[in-house]
Amino acid sequence: MTKPTDHLSLYRRFRPQRFGEVVGQDLIVATLRRAVAGGRLGHAYLLSGQRGVGKTSVARILARAANCLSPEDGEPCNRCESCQRILQGLALDVVEIDGASNRGVDQIRRLREEVAYVPAGSRYKVYIIDEVHMLTGEAFNALLKTLEEPPPHVLFIFATTEPHKVPATVISRCQAFEFQPIAEDAIAQVLVTVAQREGIALAPTAAELIARRSRGALRDALVVLDQLGHAGEVTEEAVVDLLGLPPLSLVDGFLEALVGRDADQALAIVADLSTRGRDLALFLEEAASRARDRIIAGEAALIPLAQRLIELRGELGRAFSRRLHLEVAIVGLCGPPRAGAGEPRSPGPVREAEPPPSAPPPSERDREPREALQEAMPPRxxxxxxxxxxxxxxxxxxxxxxxxxxxxxxxxxxxVRLPPDCGYHYESLLEPAVRDYVEATAHKFFAPLLAVQFVWAGAHPKPSLEEGARILAKAVEGRILGEGDDGSK
Structure with missing residues (x-):
């Protein structure tokens, strides 16, 4: 009976096994190869950088190279008994520790006891501690003594995504290497190579899009390719659907709306994205990236807009409502919409609208405010x-x-007349503090101004008796008397 083999994901099957296979970290791997070839290995290394850029892979390659019986110009041969044991996870002298799960001082004390013993058959006893920044302060203190006076047969390799959380006393005792995000073209080339080996049909535009969205993490790019590779040809449309990215036409339409100060169209696009549950922060990232591409292509007029989109993306992380924050920013860029905020237009191609059905005649109850609005003139x-x-x-x-x-x-x-679906806006504006603030601000822009009246075109368009009395009193510079008030004050 044959034993079924476990399916390995692409990023595990194509994990680099030699320094020469590591992508995008040429200076680091060249330095480590020279150290191995010259027999000048340090006792501790700190590998830092974002996720998916090769830190753990380099740590494992270094562990094999340090113990290889037949190294080849600083590279592990991956054929000798030592390399094979490490590759198969059977080497007792190479220990991988998850810093997030073994972060306490007790675990580090046990490690200190173990390092005193000589290797069981290798040149070095290697400890790879991933996410080392997760160790507690007491654990770092316990580790510090060993780093100050390490046994000659011990090699520590620390990996972290947050080096600023590692104490300076620990960093000072390590050789530190900072891994850079991998270039998009390098990631795209790896994706094409892997797709060819695996028999996956990968469109070049899809490879470029995956590379761009992986943000320098090759592992993330391979995970996306693995997900899509089982469903047939990997196209740009498939990548867009999987990652929830907005179509390029929608992004361009949003940019054109902002440039043309068309608040209605921009708000309609945001409303459509929110209704479909799309990530507005991701949409802003795509919009800023697209603006950048168009600027490089010669559209210099988009530079201020791109800067504002980048600022706005940072603001969304602190906003209590991303949609509200984005919509208010659109109003600030384009001015108020022609339609109400609750009447968004379709974000698709603009078509000639059908004539609306004739509205029923206004009732006696709301005839007076409507006539008053018709007689008034809109401000500039x-x-x-x-x-x-x-x-x-x-x-x-x-x-x-x-x-x-x-x-x-x-x-x-x-x-100030609010549409029927803006009852919450109307009630909020009637709050005394908000109402006073709006009136004070309006006096700076409208002169002569006696008062500000808020009207809601919903169930109760007429101002309340209390609101009407307040407006009248303010217009004649008087005040409202309560019951029992003789007006002497």
Whole structure:
């Protein structure tokens, strides 16, 4: 009966086995090869860098090279008994430790006791500690004594994604190497080579897209190729679907909307992405990356926009609502939308709209506010936009409440009318502190201004009796008297 072999993922099958196979870290592997070939190995190495760039692979290659019986110019031969034992995970003298799971001082004390014993058949006893920054302070202190006076037969190799969390006293006793993110073209070339060996049909554009989205991590790129390779040909469309990336046409449409100050179209794209559960932060990254490509192609006008997109991507991580934060930023870049925020247009191609059905005649209850708005004149667009921008700079949430409003200004009264689906905006603007802030800001842009009136086109478009009295009192510079108040104060 044959024993079935376990399926290994691509990144494990194509893990580099020699220094010469490591991608994108030429200076580091050349230095380590010379150290092995010259017999000048240090007692401790610290390998730092982002995930998926080869730190653990280099640590294992170094462990084999240090103990190889027939090294080849600093490279492990991978054929001798020592190399084979290490490759098969049977070597007692090469110990891999997960720093996240063995971070306590007790584990490090046991390690200190073990290093005193000579290797069981190898030249070096090698300890590879991955994610070493996860060790506790007490564990680092316990390890420090061994690093200060290490036995000659012990080799420590530390790997970490966060070297700033490793104590300086430990770093100073190690030879430190910082691994760089792997270049996109190098990752794409590896993907093409692996796909050819595995018989996977890989489109060049798909390889480039996977390489770009892996952000310098070759392992992440191989994982994506492994996932898609089982479903047939790996196309750019398949990569987009798997990673949740927005289509290029949608990204270009968003950039064109921002450049053309078309808030309606930009807001519609954001609304569509949110409805489909797409990651807005990822969308902004793609938009900034696409703007960068177009700038390099000669569209210098996109430089300020690209800078703002990059800033906005950083702000989203701190935003309590990513969609709200992005929508307010769009309003700040483009000005208020022509349609209400709750009436987004389709992000697809613009088609001639059908005439809307005739609205029923207004009831007596809401006839008066509508007629008042029709008699009033809208303010100059740039004046309202300037006020919105000022509010946005100071209080983002208030700007979001004001963004979908229609504004009329007549006889010193600024009327801010919210659409039917913006009841929450209306209630929020009626909060005393918010209302006072809006009125104070409006006085800086509209003159002469007596008062600001908030109107909601929902179930209760008429201002309440209390709100009407407040507006009237403010217009005549009076005040509202309560029951029992004789007005003497």
């Amino acid at each position: 667009p740039e004046t309202w936009e300037a006020m919105l921008q000022a509010v946005l700079d100071e209080r983002v949430a208030v700007a979001a409440f004001l963004a979908p409003a229609e504004v009329m200004w007549a006889d010193g009264l600024l009327t």
